[in-house]
Amino acid sequence: MHVKSLALRGFRCFPSTEFEFDRGVNVIVGDNASGKTSLLEALFLLGRGVTFRSTRLRDLIHPEADRYNLRAVVRDQHDLARKVSIEGYRNRREFYLDTQSNVSRFDLVQCLPLQLIDPDVHRLLEEGPQYRRRFMDWGVFHVEHSFFSSWQRFRRALIQRNRALRLGWPNKDIVSWDPALVREARQVDSCRRGYVDDIARNLPTAIRKEFTGVPIHFDYRSGWPTNESLDQALARTLERDKKAGFTQIGPHRADLRITHGNVAARDKVSHGQQKLLTSGMLLAQARVMANRRGVTPVLLVDDIAAELGARYRALLGQELTSLQSQVFITFLDRAFIPNTLGYAREIELSVPSRGSPEISKKC
Ligand SMILES: Nc1ncnc2c1ncn2[C@@H]1O[C@H](COP(=O)(O)OP(=O)(O)OP(=O)(O)O)[C@@H](O)[C@H]1O
Ligand SMILES: [Mg+2]
Numbered sequence: 001m002h003v004k005s006l007a008l009r010g011f012r013c014f015p016s017t018e019f020e021f022d023r024g025v026n027v028i029v030g031d032n033a034s035g036k037t038s039l040l041e042a043l044f045l046l047g048r049g050v051t052f053r054s055t056r057l058r059d060l061i062h063p064e065a066d067r068y069n070l071r072a073v074v075r076d077q078h079d080l081a082r083k084v085s086i087e088g089y090r091n092r093r094e095f096y097l098d099t100q101s102n103v104s105r106f107d108l109v110q111c112l113p114l115q116l117i118d119p120d121v122h123r124l125l126e127e128g129p130q131y132r133r134r135f136m137d138w139g140v141f142h143v144e145h146s147f148f149s150s151w152q153r154f155r156r157a158l159i160q161r162n163r164a165l166r167l168g169w170p171n172k173d174i175v176s177w178d179p180a181l182v183r184e185a186r187q188v189d190s191c192r193r194g195y196v197d198d199i200a201r202n203l204p205t206a207i208r209k210e211f212t213g214v215p216i217h218f219d220y221r222s223g224w225p226t227n228e229s230l231d232q233a234l235a236r237t238l239e240r241d242k243k244a245g246f247t248q249i250g251p252h253r254a255d256l257r258i259t260h261g262n263v264a265a266r267d268k269v270s271h272g273q274q275k276l277l278t279s280g281m282l283l284a285q286a287r288v289m290a291n292r293r294g295v296t297p298v299l300l301v302d303d304i305a306a307e308l309g310a311r312y313r314a315l316l317g318q319e320l321t322s323l324q325s326q327v328f329i330t331f332l333d334r335a336f337i338p339n340t341l342g343y344a345r346e347i348e349l350s351v352p353s354r355g356s357p358e359i360s361k362k363c
Pocket of ligand 1: 011012013014030031032033034035036037038039058059060061062063303332
């Protein structure tokens with residue numbers, strides 16, 4: 001799975017630019033504001049249908065354009081070419097796949113699975129459980145076909161149950177949603193649990209070794225007490241749920257606790273170690289996907305060198321290279337490129353005085 005080429009028109013700082021990529025590691029080098037993150041953002045949009053920068057839709061459009069257009073040729077695991085494109089207007093986006101217009105975000109996600117490792121990667125450890133649920137669910141979605149439909153059915157039952165709780169309906173109307181909710185929750189739970197075991201097994205050994213002999217442990221929490229079944233727990237918490245007006249337990253409250261020895265890793269390991277560990281978790285996701293689906297996601301790595309010393313940079317460079325994925329990795333300065341990173345193409349971006357990036361490519 002790799003992106004062969006990309007054409008950007010009216011996107012951020014790119015008025016009109018085309019790139020050809022290597023199927024291995026592509027290094028993008030450039031000064032501040034030269035467009036490195038914007039280039040990764042364009043690729044991310046094509047694979048996810050949303051941006052990782054929290055901006056308004058119109059902020060993506062170049063000042064001299066009325067919309068942007070992104071067009072990529074993607075080669076799938078069988079080396080078949082697929083055309084993915086996006087038209088971005090001030091208030092909406094339209095997605096295209098080959099000759100089909102107005103396809104959904106999920107079609108893009110299936111066509112171009114990609115993973116982002118950016119300077120905020122440690123938030124996976126530091127922030128609330130929703131970050132880790134997103135991490136698990138993105139991964140499970142790509143390797144377990146039944147997961148998405150179970151998750152959708154679970155959400156529907158949950159929304160209806162919460163509505164009944166909020167509107168103060170009689171108990172029998174509230175609990176009438178429980179059988180469906182419990183059935184789908186079990187499926188979601190079992191997919192996530194198996195997936196977390198896979199992640200733990202695939203965490204790169206070299207990264208695991210950095211934690212001075214104390215084991216890193218992934219402890220999946222299903223969202224209800226382990227000593228109870230979900231139906232028992234729902235029955236027990238019914239009165240509390242009625243007061244709160246929503247269902248307080250279930251897979252929507254799941255978490256992934258990451259511990260170093262017996263202590264939460266976020267409270268113990270250094271900032272650099274947090275980045276290394278969370279990057280390792282994302283690389284483990286890519287490995288699990290390659291093992292279970294025969295598809296290697298494209299990896300977008302933005303500015304990871306910024307806060308990592310030479311040893312951690314070398315370690316990550318080696319792990320990225322060993323994955324055999326297509327990688328796009330940005331550097332502010334060539335001096336930060338670790339020599340363990342076996343890259344095939346270098347794309348240099350620069351900011352000319354008139355404001356739109358100049359590009360030179362070296363192979
Ligand atoms: N809609 C837009 N139109 C034109 N330029 C934009 C738009 N959105 C962002 N920019 C500009 O694009 C330039 C490139 O931004 P980008 O974040 O891609 O740079 P970068 O190379 O990642 O920089 P850094 O190394 O500082 O992270 C910036 O000057 C930014 O202000
Ligand atoms: Mg940047």
